[in-house]
Amino acid sequence: MTKLGMGLMRLPLVDENDQTSIDIDQVKEMVDKYMESGFNVFDTAFVYHEGVGEAAFRKAVVERYPRDSYKISTKLPLFVITEESQLEPLFAQQLENCGVDYFDYYLLHNVSGLTETAWKNVDLYSFIQKKKEDGFIKHIGLSTHGNAEFLEELLFEHPELEFVLLQINYLDWEDEGIESRKCLEVARKYNVPVMIMEPYKGGFLADVPEEAEKLMKDYNPDRSVVSWAMRFVANLDGVCVVYTGASNLEQLESNIQEFKNADPLNDDELKLLQDVSEIINSNITVDCTKCRYCVDSCPEDIDIAKIFDLYNKHKILEKDDWTQFGNAYLNYSRLDGVGIASDCSECESCIDECPQQINIPEILKDVVETFETEIYGFTN
Numbered sequence: 001m002t003k004l005g006m007g008l009m010r011l012p013l014v015d016e017n018d019q020t021s022i023d024i025d026q027v028k029e030m031v032d033k034y035m036e037s038g039f040n041v042f043d044t045a046f047v048y049h050e051g052v053g054e055a056a057f058r059k060a061v062v063e064r065y066p067r068d069s070y071k072i073s074t075k076l077p078l079f080v081i082t083e084e085s086q087l088e089p090l091f092a093q094q095l096e097n098c099g100v101d102y103f104d105y106y107l108l109h110n111v112s113g114l115t116e117t118a119w120k121n122v123d124l125y126s127f128i129q130k131k132k133e134d135g136f137i138k139h140i141g142l143s144t145h146g147n148a149e150f151l152e153e154l155l156f157e158h159p160e161l162e163f164v165l166l167q168i169n170y171l172d173w174e175d176e177g178i179e180s181r182k183c184l185e186v187a188r189k190y191n192v193p194v195m196i197m198e199p200y201k202g203g204f205l206a207d208v209p210e211e212a213e214k215l216m217k218d219y220n221p222d223r224s225v226v227s228w229a230m231r232f233v234a235n236l237d238g239v240c241v242v243y244t245g246a247s248n249l250e251q252l253e254s255n256i257q258e259f260k261n262a263d264p265l266n267d268d269e270l271k272l273l274q275d276v277s278e279i280i281n282s283n284i285t286v287d288c289t290k291c292r293y294c295v296d297s298c299p300e301d302i303d304i305a306k307i308f309d310l311y312n313k314h315k316i317l318e319k320d321d322w323t324q325f326g327n328a329y330l331n332y333s334r335l336d337g338v339g340i341a342s343d344c345s346e347c348e349s350c351i352d353e354c355p356q357q358i359n360i361p362e363i364l365k366d367v368v369e370t371f372e373t374e375i376y377g378f379t380n
């Protein structure tokens with residue numbers, strides 16, 4: 001049976017411009033609510049919240065609940081690995097960060113073109129297999145944003161993998177780059193259980209264009225917009241966990257509610273989601289899921305994820321003049337030590353980091369045209 005997992009990728013912050021300023025009191029409340037609701041699987045990673053995500057998990061869960069009451073999943077940061085000697089210290093650091101003696105699930109994080117240096121040059125699979133044999137890991141797996149063909153190669157070459165974490169949601173189901181449906185089919189062919197990430201596609205599916213929302217509400221006024229996304233993923237065969245990454249208590253409560261009420265979609269409803277996907281695709285300007293993988297690579301300290309979020313929200317309003325999102329961009333631009341869109345030097349370091357294959361510097365040029373205008377107090 002599919003479980004609801006609590007993803008710890010986008011935790012609430014005290015200072016929204018500082019990813020390390022996790023609002024730990026609110027996270028504790030969220031954890032309590034989640035556990036009280038009968039769920040117990042948490043997902044974090046070494047790189048989340050600029051390296052402090054695992055410690056937040058320790059404070060909110062490990063230091064407050066017995067070890068056998070929850071399961072923890074975390075990930076080896078392939079992004080930073082170039083040689084085998086890094087593996088032991090990193091793994092030891094992760095156990096210490098999380099405050100546990102073993103991980104229930106341990107993944108190679110984002111096996112893809114961007115982490116090629118790690119998985120081609122270093123024998124990561126033997127390392128995690130050995131950690132499993134020594135009792136430090138219960139189950140080994142990987143996450144990937146690669147397409148179905150790439151996933152098939154991985155699963156064929158590594159029968160030791162016990163699960164995979166994949167980006168699946170109704171919008172990406174037939175997407176030619178992401179291939180959610182085909183990836184799930186490959187995992188099922190190899191009999192490998194799937195954990196789902198991005199069921200709401202970084203929040204896009206919680207806040208769909210008006211036209212799409214109208215379709216949903218006309219069909220059933222009592223269903224929320226996110227319920228459609230949750231019902232889609234919660235009833236797929238071959239899925240063991242759906243992780244949602246709540247950023248506050250309210251979102252978490254909504255996720256729990258939607259998951260508990262996630263009855264299967266009928267054929268008419270599935271067809272409606274295809275129409276909704278078409279509308280969303282014609283409205284989304286940048287397909288950014290706010291994963292933040294690109295942010296660390298930017299020498300100009302441009303918070304690409306934040307800027308794209310504001311830009312998308314502004315574009316959906318289809319206004320050429322002032323919006324609250326442009327204003328938020330102006331506020332962002334006034335912060336110390338941050339880069340803005342026009343600071344982009346087009347070095348392209350970020351492009352390979354992006355699992356959604358977004359041409360970031362090109363989009364930033366549009367951001368400059370949209371936000372860095374006199375309307376918002378920018379002058380050339």
Ligand code: SF4
Pocket residue numbers: 297298299300301302304343344345346347348349350351360361364
């Ligand atoms: S291309 Fe622009 S946004 Fe990307 S890393 Fe370089 S400076 Fe930063």
Ligand code: SF4
Pocket residue numbers: 287288289290291292293294295304305308353354355356357358360
């Ligand atoms: S631009 Fe790409 S890498 Fe950066 S946050 Fe968005 S989806 Fe992630």
